[in-house]
Amino acid sequence: xxxxxxxxxxxxxxxxxxxxxxxxxxxxxxxxxxxxxxxxxxxxxxxxxxxxxxxxxxxxxxxxxxxxxxxxxxxxxxxxxxxxxxxxxxxxxxxxxxxxxxxxxxxxxxxxxxxxxxxxxxxxxxxxxxxxxxxxxxxxxxxxxxxxxxxxxxxxxxxxxxxxxxxxxxxxxxxxxxxxxxxxxxxxxxxxxxxxxxxxxxxxxxxxxxxxxxxxxxxxxxxxxxxxxxxxxxxxxxxxxxxxxxxxxxxxxxxxxxxxxxxxxxxx
Amino acid sequence: xxxxxxxxxxxxxxxxxxxxxxxxxxxxxxxxxxxxxxxxxxxxxxxxxxxxxxxxxxxxxxxxxxxxxxxxxxxxxxxxxxxxxxxxxxxxxxxxxxxxxxxxxxxxxxxxxxxxxxxxxxxxxxxxxxxxxxxxxxxxxxxxxxxxxxxxxxxxxxxxxxxxxxxxxxxxxxxxxxxxxxxxxxxxxxxxxxxxxxxxxxxxxxxxxxxxxxxxxxxxxxxxxxxxxxxxxxxxxxxxxxxxxxxxxxxxxxxxxxxxxxxxxxxx
Numbered sequence: 001x002x003x004x005x006x007x008x009x010x011x012x013x014x015x016x017x018x019x020x021x022x023x024x025x026x027x028x029x030x031x032x033x034x035x036x037x038x039x040x041x042x043x044x045x046x047x048x049x050x051x052x053x054x055x056x057x058x059x060x061x062x063x064x065x066x067x068x069x070x071x072x073x074x075x076x077x078x079x080x081x082x083x084x085x086x087x088x089x090x091x092x093x094x095x096x097x098x099x100x101x102x103x104x105x106x107x108x109x110x111x112x113x114x115x116x117x118x119x120x121x122x123x124x125x126x127x128x129x130x131x132x133x134x135x136x137x138x139x140x141x142x143x144x145x146x147x148x149x150x151x152x153x154x155x156x157x158x159x160x161x162x163x164x165x166x167x168x169x170x171x172x173x174x175x176x177x178x179x180x181x182x183x184x185x186x187x188x189x190x191x192x193x194x195x196x197x198x199x200x201x202x203x204x205x206x207x208x209x210x211x212x213x214x215x216x217x218x219x220x221x222x223x224x225x226x227x228x229x230x231x232x233x234x235x236x237x238x239x240x241x242x243x244x245x246x247x248x249x250x251x252x253x254x255x256x257x258x259x260x261x262x263x264x265x266x267x268x
Numbered sequence: 269x270x271x272x273x274x275x276x277x278x279x280x281x282x283x284x285x286x287x288x289x290x291x292x293x294x295x296x297x298x299x300x301x302x303x304x305x306x307x308x309x310x311x312x313x314x315x316x317x318x319x320x321x322x323x324x325x326x327x328x329x330x331x332x333x334x335x336x337x338x339x340x341x342x343x344x345x346x347x348x349x350x351x352x353x354x355x356x357x358x359x360x361x362x363x364x365x366x367x368x369x370x371x372x373x374x375x376x377x378x379x380x381x382x383x384x385x386x387x388x389x390x391x392x393x394x395x396x397x398x399x400x401x402x403x404x405x406x407x408x409x410x411x412x413x414x415x416x417x418x419x420x421x422x423x424x425x426x427x428x429x430x431x432x433x434x435x436x437x438x439x440x441x442x443x444x445x446x447x448x449x450x451x452x453x454x455x456x457x458x459x460x461x462x463x464x465x466x467x468x469x470x471x472x473x474x475x476x477x478x479x480x481x482x483x484x485x486x487x488x489x490x491x492x493x494x495x496x497x498x499x500x501x502x503x504x505x506x507x508x509x510x511x512x513x514x515x516x517x518x519x520x521x522x523x524x525x526x527x528x529x530x531x532x533x534x535x536x
Contacts, residue, residue, distance in 0.1 A: 051509075108399035122475070124392050124399065131376035131392065131477030136509050139474045141467050143411045158508045199409050206407045207390070207475045209399030240426045241319075241404050 001256055002031055004038045008260035009100045014038045015256070020049075022066035032079045044076050045085040045262030047092025047255045050119075054130055057086050085262030090121030090135070091128035092258025093216070093249070098123045099261055102250030103212040110210045110244075111254065112137060113217035114197065118164040122208060138164035142199045145192045149175060167196040169219050185224045193219070194228030201233045205244055216249040269524055270299055272306045276528035277368045282306050283524070288317075290334035300347045312344050313353040313530030315360025315523045318387075322398055325354050353530030358389030358403070359396035360526025361484070361517070366391045367529055370518030371480040378478045378512075379522065380405060381485035382465065386432040390476060406432035410467045413460045417443060435464040437487050453492045461487070462496030469501045473512055484517040 005012035016034055021027050035041050053060045057073025073086045087095070094111035103109040112120045120137025122129040129135055139156070140163040154161025155171045165171055172180040176189050183189045201213050215226060230246045237243055251257050273280035284302055289295050303309050321328045325341025341354045355363070362379035371377045380388045388405025390397040397403055407424070408431040422429025423439045433439055440448040444457050451457045469481050483494060498514045505511055519525050 120475070124397055125395060127393060129392055129476060132473075132479050132510050132512055133477045135477060136474045139508055140471055141411055141504065143409055158506045159504075203408055203471050204475055205400075206404045207388070207472055208397060209401045209403060211400050236409065236427075238426045240407055242400050244400055 001253065002034050003256055003260075004035065004041060005260060008096065008257055008264050012256070012260070020064070020067075022064075024066045024070045028070075028072065028075050032076070035080055039080075041080065041082060041263075043083045043085065043263040043266040044080060045092070045259035045264070045266070046072055046076065047087055047089045047259040047262060048072065050088045051133060051136070052086070052088055054086070054134070057084070083263075083266035085259075085264075085266045087128050087258070087262055088119075088121055088134050089255040089258070090119040091123075091130075092121065092262055093251075093254035094121035094123045094214070094258070095128055095261045096251055096254045096257035097212075097214045097249060098126070100251060100257055101254060102214055102247040103245075104250070106211040108208065108210040108212075110137075110204050110208065110213045111249075112197075112200070112213060112215050114167065114169075114215060114219040115217035116169050118168050118217075120204070122204075122210065124208065124210075137200065137204070138162070138168070140200050140203055142166055142196050145195050147188060147192060163196060163200050167193055167200075167219075172219065180219055180222065185222070190222070190225060190228055191232075194225065194232045197225075197229045198232035198236055201229065201244070201246065202236050205233075205237075205241060209241070210244045212245045212247060214247055214249050214254075216254060220248065269521065270302050271524055271528075272303065272309060273528060276364065276525055276532050280524070280528070288332070288335070290332075292334045292338045296338075296340065296343050300344070303348055307348075309348065309350060309531075311351045311353065311531040311534040312348060313360070313527035313532070313534070314340055314344065315355055315357045315527040315530060316340065318356045319401060319404070320354070320356055322354070322402070325352070351531075351534035353527075353532075353534045355396050355526070355530055356387075356389055356402050357523040357526070358387040359391075360389065360530055361519075361522035362389035362391045362482070362526070363396055363529045364519055364522045364525035365482045365517060366394070366480075368519060368525055369522060370482055370515040371513075372518070374479040376476065376478040376480075378405075378472050378476065378481045379517075380465075380468070380481060380483050382435065382437075382483065382487040383485035384437050386436050386485075388472070390472075390478065392476065392478075405468065405472070406430070406436070408468050408471055410434055410464050413463050415456060415460060431464060431468050435461055435468075435487075440487065448487055448490065453490070458490070458493060458496055459500075462493065462500045465493075465497045466500035466504055469497065469512070469514065470504050473501075473505070473509060477509070478512045480513045480515060482515055482517050482522075484522060488516065 156165030422433030424433030
């Protein structure tokens with residue numbers, strides 16, 4: 001998705017969906033043409049699927065066909081001749097939610113997306129967390145739920161029943177034989193889901209102590225789930241640490257707004 | 269422990285142990301007298317047991333008798349009339365190890381102490397992590413080890429078998445009926461211990477992606493344990509993310525050096 005606009009906090013002026021084809025160069029040509037048609041732009045922000053290499057400004061070892069080691073930042077800089085901010089989609093979303101979304105004003109925030117995969121981005125001291133790599137929160141170890149159906153081993157090809165292997169949309173579908181959206185709110189599926197997500201929120205809280213955790217993504221569209229996670233997190237914590245606020249995203253497209261924030265930061 | 273010196277990277281000039289008595293005011297009078305006798309000092313750094321309140325500069329809700337809500341920073345500032353840097357002991361230790369210890373030059377680092385309790389501090393972008401509170405990594409949820417002796421419920425009064433409840437010195441002693449130091453290196457105790465610590469390191473890695481994790485504290489004095497944690501962490505990760513270096517502390521007193529760094533930061 002690409003967009004042009006004035007400020008990260010405002011509605012974008014033009015938004016366009018461009019499919020991420022397996023021909024990375026062609027996709028980027030389409031992106032560049034969009035910015036030329038609707039520009040000139042003074043800066044570009046990229047909030048991309050990962051993993052990324054921040055030093056090089058590249059997608060790194062993605063299994064996504066055609067994109068491994070693609071020098072996205074360098075290509076955009078060269079073709080558009082403007083500064084390019086570059087981060088992961090979830091770090092961008094976390095930045096956007098902290099500046100303009102449901103965590104407005106928070107200096108520390110985690111954004112988690114629960115959908116076909118699980119990803120997380122984090123803001124500490126008002127900046128996205130970069131270390132050796134970037135957060136890869138989908139692969140948090142979680143404790144097996146006591147009512148986990150016998151024989152369910154999780155769907156993560158690396159770790160089996162890590163967070164993503166236990167609580168992503170595909171994990172729910174593999175466990176119950178139907179997609180999450182077809183499971184009624186009183187189904188056991190949801191207390192198991194709430195437990196895994198609450199464990200993840202507790203791990204994030206004891207490691208980072210964020211002021212807020214924003215939970216987005218398709219699985220979180222089930223309106224009862226956020227309250228289940230909140231309740232279970234309080235049970236698991238047992239009053240030990242002050243807990244972050246849990247909330248739904250405040251922005252329609254947190255990643256897109258994140259890209260605008262990343263662009264703005266380049267102009268400071 | 270109190271000390272005076274020139275630079276955080278140098279040997280301190282004078283070091284003294286002052287017991288943390290239940291009379292906080294008397295303990296602080298002794299601390300202030302030490303600085304007056306060996307000063308004048310240009311700044312003070314405090315790396316203290318927690319939990320702390322950074323805004324107030326106080327110890328907050330500690331069960332340690334006499335210290336709850338003690339305004340340590342304000343008292344030292346008033347009596348010594350110098351700037352006072354103030355953080356947790358483990359954030360201080362993390363800062364010290366990143367600047368002068370085994371992680372010298374790292375911009376992101378976690379310091380974990382495994383002893384009578386388990387605590388962790390973290391540095392991201394060269395600064396200690398402060399959020400709603402500070403890291404409380406001892407209370408990470410961990411997955412039950414399959415060979416955990418039946419009936420062992422963990423020793424954490426809040427969470428039972430969280431990381432601290434499963435892997436602290438008292439947990440080892442409660443599980444096996446003797447202290448860690450009396451258990452030979454081939455004892456099952458150590459593979460269980462290595463697994464819990466490796467799970468914690470994996471959680472820290474997927475959330476923070478630190479360049480290095482420094483493992484200190486009395487339990488880590490068992491010379492074979494660090495290698496066990498490193499091996500188990502690689503097994504759990506299954507090649508998914510780049511892993512941090514694991515190392516022993518490079519400093520004799522990481523917390524004390526941390527206090528010097530905190531003092532120096534006040535003079536920048």
